Amino acid sequence: MIKIGNIELPDFPLLLAPMEDVSDPPFRRLCKLHGADLMYSEFISSEGLIRDAVKSKMKLDIFDYERPVGIQIFGGDEEAMEMSSRIVDAVQPDLVDINFGCPVKKVVCKGAGAGVLKDIDLMVRLTKAVIKGTNLPVTVKTRLGWDENSINIDEVAERLQDIGVQALTVHARTRAQMYKGHSDWSHIARVKNNPRISMPIFGNGDIDSPEKALEYKNKFGLDGMMIGRAAIGYPWIFNEIKHYFATGEHLAKPTIQDRVEAAKNHLTWSMDWKGERLGIVETRRHYTNYFKGIPNFKEFRTQMVTANDPKDVFATLELVEEKFGNMVISGI
Structure with missing residues (x-):
């Protein structure tokens, strides 16, 4: 200890x-x-x-x-x-x-x-x-x-x-x-x-x-x-x-569902703490990192960083989960 x-x-x-x-x-x-x-x-x-x-x-x-x-x-x-x-x-x-x-x-x-x-x-x-x-x-x-x-x-x-x-x-x-x-x-x-x-x-x-x-x-x-x-x-x-x-063994890498859940939680907790507007704006910088390594992700990222309504961000995150399913991204 x-x-x-x-x-x-x-x-x-x-x-x-x-x-x-x-x-x-x-x-x-x-x-x-x-x-x-x-x-x-x-x-x-x-x-x-x-x-x-x-x-x-x-x-x-x-x-x-x-x-x-x-x-x-x-x-x-x-x-x-x-x-x-x-x-x-x-x-x-x-x-x-x-x-x-x-x-x-x-x-x-x-x-x-x-x-x-x-x-x-x-x-x-x-x-x-x-x-x-x-x-x-x-x-x-x-x-x-x-x-x-x-x-x-x-x-x-x-x-x-x-x-x-x-x-x-x-x-x-x-x-x-x-x-x-x-x-x-x-x-x-x-x-x-x-x-x-x-x-x-x-x-x-x-x-x-x-x-x-x-x-x-x-x-x-x-x-x-x-x-x-x-x-x-x-x-x-x-x-x-x-x-x-x-x-001496590796944990399974986070799935797309895990990443989507983390992004949703991050946005929710940010809005709870900072208020809706600031929470939305200040969480934007994190989305690229949560989904780093996903091919052809730019369209989804653009939607998330330009949306001003949390419902739109959550809807895009649902689409990400739907489209990329159980893909596992290797590396960090």
């Missing part, structure tokens, strides 16, 4: 990564249904929370069926980070996570996300501010370093643990790599093998199949792994990996 504060997770838990415009409650619900052990909100601007920005506040919505669930915040100002962690604390998630890994320019330019990788002293001060503002366990997600010439994850891990961080997730790329090139988990394994490190260490980056998950589990010896892009449109990946770990 892995423990983060009072949170008990199974041995080698599978975490759903916090992804902007993806990891909202409807998507998290699907991933929970299909085996995710710990999930996080989309990352939330500390400045936005303090200003009471509507979009930031909405990202604080969590539901009991998601637990354990963490809320992730980012920012470059100590006072704002402390104040925002107090706001998060009041919502009572299971933990607060700090994003020191987002490589996007508009975040980095504000001295937040991966921008903090250039200044470990600032990272420590920001983390202390969050810990001061909350009674919840505080965890951190970060990257290996700013670029290949400044990989500093070893020092980062020690210093964060020393001030009370209770788990660390490392995306095995530098900020300079963004999401390109190969991730290098050997650096995370080195952190895990540091005799000074006792907090759980989770790896993130490039896990896109049960085979690779098992290979990385055995090779790097971490406490668990976080899955991001591979879960978009494919929440089944969590249970597929768990089944492969347990049996």
Whole structure:
């Protein structure tokens, strides 16, 4: 069993990564249904929370069926980070996570996300501010370093643990790599093998199949792994990996019916949470992913992303099920 504060997770838990415009409650619900052990909100601007920005506040919505669930915040100002962690604390998630890994320019330019990788002293001060503002366990997600010439994850891990961080997730790329090139988990394994490190260490980056998950589990010896892009449109990946770990065999791939059901649920839950109009619009980006690999799908996709009435979207999904029947799409 892995423990983060009072949170008990199974041995080698599978975490759903916090992804902007993806990891909202409807998507998290699907991933929970299909085996995710710990999930996080989309990352939330500390400045936005303090200003009471509507979009930031909405990202604080969590539901009991998601637990354990963490809320992730980012920012470059100590006072704002402390104040925002107090706001998060009041919502009572299971933990607060700090994003020191987002490589996007508009975040980095504000001295937040991966921008903090250039200044470990600032990272420590920001983390202390969050810990001061909350009674919840505080965890951190970060990257290996700013670029290949400044990989500093070893020092980062020690210093964060020393001030009370209770788990660390490392995306095995530098900020300079963004999401390109190969991730290098050997650096995370080195952190895990540091005799000074006792907090759980989770790896993130490039896990896109049960085979690779098992290979990385055995090779790097971490406490668990976080899955991001591979879960978009494919929440089944969590249970597929768990089944492969347990049996060495593959679960049957989701059928067209399974995919249609997931898309229907995603739309329904989005409308329940955001309202009909926003739910329809914001679910559109997911349809391509749910039906990736189906030949001659463009006509159906066009109908789904242009429909403004949920009845029309559901009708198109029924047609998809009717036309493609029991086709099984290989791969993810």
